[in-house]
Amino acid sequence: MLQSPTNDESRVRVPNTNKGQYSPNPNPKGDKKQNRVIRFLNSQKVAPYVFITPFIVSFLLLTLYPTIKAFTMSFQRVLPGQSHFIGWNNYERIFNPTFYKALQNTTIYVVLTVVILVVVPIVLSVILDSKLVKFKTLFRASLFIPSLTSVIVAGTIFRLIFGESDASAANQIIGIFGMEPIEWRYNSWSAMFLMVVLCCWRWMGVNMLYFLAGLQNIPKELYEAAEIDGANVFQKFYYVTLPFLKPITIFVITISIINGFRMFEESFVYWETSSPGNIGTTVVGYIYQQGIQQNDLGFGAAIGVVLMLIIFVISIIQLLLTGAFKRSDE
Amino acid sequence: MKKYLLFILAVAFSILLTACGGNNKSSGGGGEANASETVGEDIEGATELTFWTYQEQHMKIFKSAAERWNEEYPDRPIKLVAETYPYDQHHNNLLMAMQSGSGGPDIADIEVGRFSNFLQGDIQLEPMNEYMEPLKDVLIPSRIDMYSKDGNYYGVPTHLGATVVYYNQEIMDEAGVDIDSIKTWDDYVEAGKQVVEKTGVPMTTVETDEHWSYWPLVSQSGSDFFDENGELILSNEKNVKTLQFLQDMVYESEIAVTAPGGFHHSEEYYGFMNDGGAASLMMPMWYMGRFIDYMPDLKGKMVMKPMPLWEGSDAKTAGMGGTGTVVTKTSDNVDLAKEFLAYAKLSEEGSIALWKQLGFTPVRTDVWDSPELQEDNEYFDYFGDYIWDMVSEMSAEVSGIKLTPYTADVITELQSNVMHSVIREKSQTPKEALKQAEESIRGKMEAGE
Numbered sequence: 132m133l134q135s136p137t138n139d140e141s142r143v144r145v146p147n148t149n150k151g152q153y154s155p156n157p158n159p160k161g162d163k164k165q166n167r168v169i170r171f172l173n174s175q176k177v178a179p180y181v182f183i184t185p186f187i188v189s190f191l192l193l194t195l196y197p198t199i200k201a202f203t204m205s206f207q208r209v210l211p212g213q214s215h216f217i218g219w220n221n222y223e224r225i226f227n228p229t230f231y232k233a234l235q236n237t238t239i240y241v242v243l244t245v246v247i248l249v250v251v252p253i254v255l256s257v258i259l260d261s262k263l264v265k266f267k268t269l270f271r272a273s274l275f276i277p278s279l280t281s282v283i284v285a286g287t288i289f290r291l292i293f294g295e296s297d298a299s300a301a302n303q304i305i306g307i308f309g310m311e312p313i314e315w316r317y318n319s320w321s322a323m324f325l326m327v328v329l330c331c332w333r334w335m336g337v338n339m340l341y342f343l344a345g346l347q348n349i350p351k352e353l354y355e356a357a358e359i360d361g362a363n364v365f366q367k368f369y370y371v372t373l374p375f376l377k378p379i380t381i382f383v384i385t386i387s388i389i390n391g392f393r394m395f396e397e398s399f400v401y402w403e404t405s406s407p408g409n410i411g412t413t414v415v416g417y418i419y420q421q422g423i424q425q426n427d428l429g430f431g432a433a434i435g436v437v438l439m440l441i442i443f444v445i446s447i448i449q450l451l452l453t454g455a456f457k458r459s460d461e
Numbered sequence: 462m463k464k465y466l467l468f469i470l471a472v473a474f475s476i477l478l479t480a481c482g483g484n485n486k487s488s489g490g491g492g493e494a495n496a497s498e499t500v501g502e503d504i505e506g507a508t509e510l511t512f513w514t515y516q517e518q519h520m521k522i523f524k525s526a527a528e529r530w531n532e533e534y535p536d537r538p539i540k541l542v543a544e545t546y547p548y549d550q551h552h553n554n555l556l557m558a559m560q561s562g563s564g565g566p567d568i569a570d571i572e573v574g575r576f577s578n579f580l581q582g583d584i585q586l587e588p589m590n591e592y593m594e595p596l597k598d599v600l601i602p603s604r605i606d607m608y609s610k611d612g613n614y615y616g617v618p619t620h621l622g623a624t625v626v627y628y629n630q631e632i633m634d635e636a637g638v639d640i641d642s643i644k645t646w647d648d649y650v651e652a653g654k655q656v657v658e659k660t661g662v663p664m665t666t667v668e669t670d671e672h673w674s675y676w677p678l679v680s681q682s683g684s685d686f687f688d689e690n691g692e693l694i695l696s697n698e699k700n701v702k703t704l705q706f707l708q709d710m711v712y713e714s715e716i717a718v719t720a721p722g723g724f725h726h727s728e729e730y731y732g733f734m735n736d737g738g739a740a741s742l743m744m745p746m747w748y749m750g751r752f753i754d755y756m757p758d759l760k761g762k763m764v765m766k767p768m769p770l771w772e773g774s775d776a777k778t779a780g781m782g783g784t785g786t787v788v789t790k791t792s793d794n795v796d797l798a799k800e801f802l803a804y805a806k807l808s809e810e811g812s813i814a815l816w817k818q819l820g821f822t823p824v825r826t827d828v829w830d831s832p833e834l835q836e837d838n839e840y841f842d843y844f845g846d847y848i849w850d851m852v853s854e855m856s857a858e859v860s861g862i863k864l865t866p867y868t869a870d871v872i873t874e875l876q877s878n879v880m881h882s883v884i885r886e887k888s889q890t891p892k893e894a895l896k897q898a899e900e901s902i903r904g905k906m907e908a909g910e
Contacts, residue, residue: 210582211560227904296721296729316723317885403549405873407670407723407881423553425869426578428560 198439205433214429221433230434232409233417234441236323240413241391243327248338248387249380255335256342257372271343275336282333286400289329290316316401322410326397334390338383345379346372381453385446392442395419414438494544496520500527507531507540508794510801511566514543515551518750519570519619519784521818526805539801548572559585559789567792568802571616573607573783574872577864580610587788587795588613592803599827601780603861608785616785617806620821623778623855624677624745625765627752632740636660640764646706649769653716656740663739664716666730667707669885670723672875673744673781678703680779680860682771686871687863693903695871696895704891708883719885731755743768745781746852749820753843760843767855778855780862822852829853867906874898 172181208217255274259267277285292300293315302312315321349372357367395415402411404420412420414434422431496517501507512523520543527541544566546554552575558565559579571579579586593605593614601621608616626649628640636659638652653664668674679685684699694700710717718739722729725744734742735756742748752759767777786806788798805811812823813833820840828834829849840848879898882889889897 211585212583294729405877407877407885409877420873423556426556426581
């Protein structure tokens, strides 16, 4: 999906010197059968497939099979020993107020996290990459460390920080500014805020690393040339840095959208599976609640299929808009 | 060609990432058991039985039972492997194991709210009738019926779960209210007004995120969420009236506040209560343990009483919550597992252990008089030694609850919509909220037929 700006057609093409006859047999009297196997595996046509087998096998077993199974289950009422097909019934039930609420929450969450998790890390990475900043490694490490913690652990701490009592850390801080204590987990806006904060806190460092890596690829000469042309800091950022970060940005946006739609833990740690007025319910949380907690796996599977279609359509639209499907030499 | 390849790659990628979501989820909860213990591993030829629970305390009962068993029956020893998982994970793992027919334990705990999930389809649990029926006369009927289906008893109950009101004697004295004078809920509200007026402390707290303030009252009033035929009666007149009663306590007479933290098991709530935040609290008797563990400052100050009565009714309590312990069909040693389970929880020793080790009121009424139950322990120290007299007084009137496959849906609706909008926000009347919840559940019930 990611394309380097260079023409990769030429890079892929390996010089074909000894096509077919790759390894001449060093021991003509050896076991012919084994020889043939080795030669077969070594041949240029087969070898690549041998190397990708581990991925293909795990994909087929752990991803494709469950996906197909989920499709079938979405048309079933799943009970131990008594699963039976019920046609479109599960799908007919999906479009209910709770699902819409979950989808609305999830969509708002995706938009917010994508915007925050692209803009802020770019700015941070540029700052951390500049020569003016001291203790770069320290900052880099401390921004990255949150992503190593478990959401569940971090979320429990966040839940305590944002407790609704006057004594909770967050309420004390806003108290300094003379604001009234907030019941963080019970307002729809603060519920969204809590989830977004937890997610951003956690992924900020990772996205920043992506952008930092991207910054290393920008030739220094371009900045020199821009300086000679009299560009100021912002112009250099806008005309040189940003275009070069485009492939990374597309990647980060794609990942963030998909991660956002399948968000679950951030909501689970605050409210488990039932939030007041469904202010924290997400689509995946709804799958979990209906499918597993309430033992309606068929319905859960149907929501899962709908969610997959939504993610798929949005990803395709996004990739089309950002031009990821265009050939690099067009 | 390359375009299509990219397209396929994008498809594969999005499938892969969606799939990864599922994996992360289970690893987030922690794949390992919280606690795991083994009894009898040094005995040669012992039959291994596994026990899963979601409440670490429950392991104590089975551990001590296994030790007694191995002494009593040296010819057929047991090696018991007991494991505790987090609540959600435990029930989900168990449900998946039952669904797929493999990987389950021999014996497992199932919480009452989740029990009906396990009674659908071909039931993967073993009936315990051969051990329960002989004891029928001494077991509280409502507590064994809730784990049964079509005349088969699948779950062995853990405790009576009688709901009581815990009064803070200090605050009541300060307000000049005699606890014994509170006979009906009307008296309770009047006493509450006096408490608020004299001390400024609220009379009680109402949960907004869970259902323990509402369900016991519903059950005590003689109603329930489902009738005996499994018909949904969530918004019937009695239930509306009961919810109105709760709303009025918060907004009309202003003697109650919403529970800090949203429910009576939150850290915020323990702190609030421990500091004398409210004069009384209605919860089932198994909440005693929470007082001892989390509210040490209230020791010697709390007094338990049966629930005040509804006008024209004698019901003094409601049996709430609970855990049914089951033997699974997938067990390799079904007979041994059943015998051991009965030994651990239905025998006299087992019932006594339930009280001595966990402070649970056993459902076997014939052990209540036994001398072991009158011995001093931390529960007597904390609450006083009147506990058994009170239990005997209430037990004739323990109202039961009806569980159906849709009980979990009702609880979800109560937690996420009804309690929130009626009690916390007061944005809906009890009738509106219950009607709306009922419609949503009914939609699901009709679709599920």
